[in-house]
Amino acid sequence: MSNQIQQTSVPLQKEHWSQLGLHNYIKILIIGILFCYLFRDEIQSIIHRWLTDSSWSHGFLIPMFSLYFINQHKEEILRSVRNNELKPNYIGLFFLICGVLFYPFNIVQLQYGYLRPIGMIATLGAIVLFLGGWRLVKYTWLPIVYLIFAVPLPRRYYVSLTMPMRHLAASVATALLNLVGGMEATVNGVVIDVIYKGQQLEPSLNVAEACSGMRLLMAFLALGVAMAYLHHRPLWQRLVLLVSTIPIAIFCNIVRVTVTGFIYVLIHPKYTQGIYHDSLGLMMLPLAFGLYGFLAWFMSSLFIEGSDIVNEDIVVHRHSK
Secondary structure, eight states: OOOOOOOOOOOOOOOOGGGGOHHHHHHHHHHHHHHHHHTHHHHHHHHHHHHHOGGGGGGGHHHHHHHHHHHHTHHHHHHHHHTTOOOOOHHHHHHHHHHHHHHHHIIIIIOOTTHHHHHHHHHHHHHHHHHHHHHHHHHHHHHHHHGGGGSOOOHHHHHHHHHHHHHHHHHHHHHHHTTSTTEEEEEETTEEEEEETTEEOSSOEEOOGGGSSHHHHHHHHHHHHHHHHHSOSOHHHHHHHHHHHHHHHHHHHHHHHHHHHHIIIIIOGGGGSHHHHHHHHHHHHHHHHHHHHHHHHHHHHHOOOGGGOOOOOOOOOOOOO
């Protein structure tokens, strides 16, 4: 005789940010105004760089992604607020005071520009730790750290990173151009000299800073962190997806420079400038996403976790004597 157990499902109450309460929103608004006022010069400088430098135009999307990450933990945060689990942590107050004092000290004494936006982000983290304790930090540390992707690198660091990428793209493009009959290409630094059918092509093909791939690398690396965080897959696969963004971005840029070289030689130089040049750069995004998606699909298909294996029913036959 078998007992049947009926399970009744209780509908879960859906969490909304409106449940945070008016007093909490007023507190957030006041803190936000004070924060923006204190770091107003730095915020204006970063936004100006986003507007004027196409290499950092993706910076507008970074805060949106951070807010989306926070929204992913909406239920945990609201539950913690409702259960009074978010307690002030005075270690955060100590870091907050240090951050507020360090900002003018860096401007007057150290004068190291990159530390100013980094210090601003660190101060934001200290505010979260002070007001909500380590429990709130648990749900917001990645959205806060993620804001670093929106901070433009200092010029000297940016150039030092782009030069090796420009050299690599120029060298690979030169090797591939030499595979074409009647074409002789030589590379000198980031400049490719081409002789086609006995005629020297002028001007030489220059792998400029805009063709270094740094723009694609920074944007794709930020997106890779977001995708690795949002994908529900084992930690090692997330790390592989994150690390893969670097070689994928470099490969796509090599493809871009090589295709540009063939267009320059075999079609016409005008199709490697202006809107044509920018359009070719945009075409690398689908290629990068395609390679990234293929890698994610390959790992999901090749490696099956134990929890995904469906156990077959085992039928036991009993023989009566």
